[in-house]
Amino acid sequence: MDICKDSQRCTGCSACLSVCPRSAIQIAEDSHGFYRPKIDESKCVECGLCQMVCPANGLTSNDLKMSPRRLLAYQADDAERLKSSSGAAFWTLATYVLNNGGVVYGACFDEDFRVVQRRCASVDDAQSCRGSKYSQGFVGSSFVEAYNDLKQGLDVLYSGTPCQIAGLRSFLSKKNYSGQLVTCDLICHGTPSNRMFRDYISFLEKKSGKKVIKYFHRPKDRGWGVHVEKALLDDGTALYNTIESNTWRDVFYSNNALNSSCYNCSYTDVNRVSDFTLADFLGVDRVRKGFNDHKGLSVVMVNSELAERIVASGVFEPGVTDISLEEVLPGNPMLERSSSPQGDVDGFWKAYEHKGFEGTARFVGAYGFVKSLKTLVKQLIKRK
Numbered sequence: 001m002d003i004c005k006d007s008q009r010c011t012g013c014s015a016c017l018s019v020c021p022r023s024a025i026q027i028a029e030d031s032h033g034f035y036r037p038k039i040d041e042s043k044c045v046e047c048g049l050c051q052m053v054c055p056a057n058g059l060t061s062n063d064l065k066m067s068p069r070r071l072l073a074y075q076a077d078d079a080e081r082l083k084s085s086s087g088a089a090f091w092t093l094a095t096y097v098l099n100n101g102g103v104v105y106g107a108c109f110d111e112d113f114r115v116v117q118r119r120c121a122s123v124d125d126a127q128s129c130r131g132s133k134y135s136q137g138f139v140g141s142s143f144v145e146a147y148n149d150l151k152q153g154l155d156v157l158y159s160g161t162p163c164q165i166a167g168l169r170s171f172l173s174k175k176n177y178s179g180q181l182v183t184c185d186l187i188c189h190g191t192p193s194n195r196m197f198r199d200y201i202s203f204l205e206k207k208s209g210k211k212v213i214k215y216f217h218r219p220k221d222r223g224w225g226v227h228v229e230k231a232l233l234d235d236g237t238a239l240y241n242t243i244e245s246n247t248w249r250d251v252f253y254s255n256n257a258l259n260s261s262c263y264n265c266s267y268t269d270v271n272r273v274s275d276f277t278l279a280d281f282l283g284v285d286r287v288r289k290g291f292n293d294h295k296g297l298s299v300v301m302v303n304s305e306l307a308e309r310i311v312a313s314g315v316f317e318p319g320v321t322d323i324s325l326e327e328v329l330p331g332n333p334m335l336e337r338s339s340s341p342q343g344d345v346d347g348f349w350k351a352y353e354h355k356g357f358e359g360t361a362r363f364v365g366a367y368g369f370v371k372s373l374k375t376l377v378k379q380l381i382k383r384k
Contacts, residue, residue: 001046003037008260009056010036013167014139016050018147025050027138032349033195034259035136055166056261064169065271070302070311071328073281073288073321078295085132085218086280087298089316093157093184093276094126096315102155102179105142107133113201113215115194117142117160119149129159132217134252135197136259139164143171150177159184161191162267165274182306185272187279187299187332190262190339192252199357200248204231207244217249223294225282243367243375250366255339256348257360265338270325275310277301281323283331288323299328 003025004010012035017025024043030036037050051057055064075081076088084091094104104120106129115137120126137160146168149156158168162185169183201212214232221240222228228241229249239245251257267273281297291297300320302311311320329335341348343364351359361367 001039001044001051003039003050003054004056005058006056007036009264009266011056011161011163011167011259011261012036012136012139013055013163014143015053015055015167015171017139018141018143018167018171019049019053021047021049027140029193029195032352033193035138053167053170055163055170055266058266064166064273065269066273066303067271068277068301068303068325069305069308071323071325072300072302072311072316073284073291073323074298074300074316075293075296075319077319081224081296082220083127084130084296085220086224086278087296087319089276089278089298089300090159090184091126091130092316093182093310094120094129094159095123096310097155097157097182098123098126100155102157103149104129104157104159105146106157106159107137109133109215113194113198113212114138115197116140117164119145134192134217134248135194136191137161137164138194139167143168146181147172147175147177150179150181153178155180155182157182157184161185161188162273162277163188163261163265166267169273180306182276182310183274184276184278185267185274187277187334188262188265188267189252189334190255190258190265192257193259196251196257196352196357196360197248200251201231203247203357203361204239204244208233208239210235210237220296224280224296225292225294243371247361247366250371251361251364254343254348254364254366255341256343256345256364258339258341263338263340265334268334268336268338270335272301272303275302275304275307277303279328279332281328281331284327286330287327291321299323299332 022043024040080088108118108128115133165185210233212231216230219230231239279299281299351363
């Protein structure tokens with residue numbers, strides 16, 4: 001049986017795996033590295049729960065959405081913002097929940113640079129969830145783990161992409177628990193496959209002759225709003241703002257590497273599926289003169305009554321300012337539309353199948369002679 005009515009809309013959220021009473025579903029990588037459910041027909045009893053819980057079938061996704069009640073601009077103190085991609089809004093929510101005895105689920109890199117949804121019961125554990133992750137995350141058993149925490153009366157902050165939160169809320173919709181669930185999503189550009197990202201890490205290691213031990217999307221070495229990427233190597237050196245270390249950024253923004261569901265995303269909408277929605281306050285200089293100190297500024301969309309109560313408790317004080325949706329929309333177009341591929345997607349994936357990550361990078365002009373020439377010209381212009 002097919003779980004999704006349209007397989008191209010599957011986000012890999014793992015709600016189906018979480019709800020299956022016979023453990024008949026596994027989540028595996030497809031030929032491009034995206035997570036997809038696979039059914040063990042010898043275990044399946046065709047109960048239909050997986051189809052009913054799947055947000056991609058359109059049965060629940062619209063019912064889960066909430067209109068924003070407030071929008072805030074937020075900046076934590078300098079030390080916390082330095083360790084975050086934006087204004088440290090996620091970290092402020094995470095420490096609020098953890099300090100109240102709760103647990104946090106968020107995206108982190110494992111030792112092989114897989115992005116996984118991880119349960120964190122302490123501030124030290126949650127540090128790995130800070131910062132942007134620009135590839136698809138593996139949910140695994142985290143929905144079931146979160147449900148078990150909620151049944152024990154714990155407060156849970158679950159942070160993820162909107163499609164992951166839709167899957168979680170759909171999974172929990174008919175379940176009883178005594179803990180408080182706080183959900184947090186982001187204004188999402190789309191998710192490339194994590195297998196391709198791991199191939200990119202191997203590409204960096206091949207080009208440098210060294211092992212990558214840590215990776216940062218959008219580090220703040222040059223301040224907030226400057227998107228360059230950084231890889232720490234095992235000899236203590238770093239690849240920073242080089243053609244090689246920025247290759248993933250350029251492939252990502254080509255949009256050709258995204259999951260097929262991202263091109264017709266159900267969640268690129270002002271109405272949100274989470275209590276909180278976070279983003280960078282991109283374009284702030286056009287609407288709030290003098291507001292940007294170049295250290296990081298978050299947008300916080302407050303979408304539910306629960307989120308309003310948390311804000312009213314002072315969790316974001318000081319450092320918070322009310323803003324309008326009209327100020328946020330120009331810099332965050334994925335509140336209104338899905339990402340679109342900028343080239344030949346089929347050709348992109350054929351390049352990946354035949355020549356690996358380097359082939360895709362060359363295909364979109366992110367690596368190779370033309371890229372080197374353009375980079376050299378830009379450097380010469382800057383020197384004048």
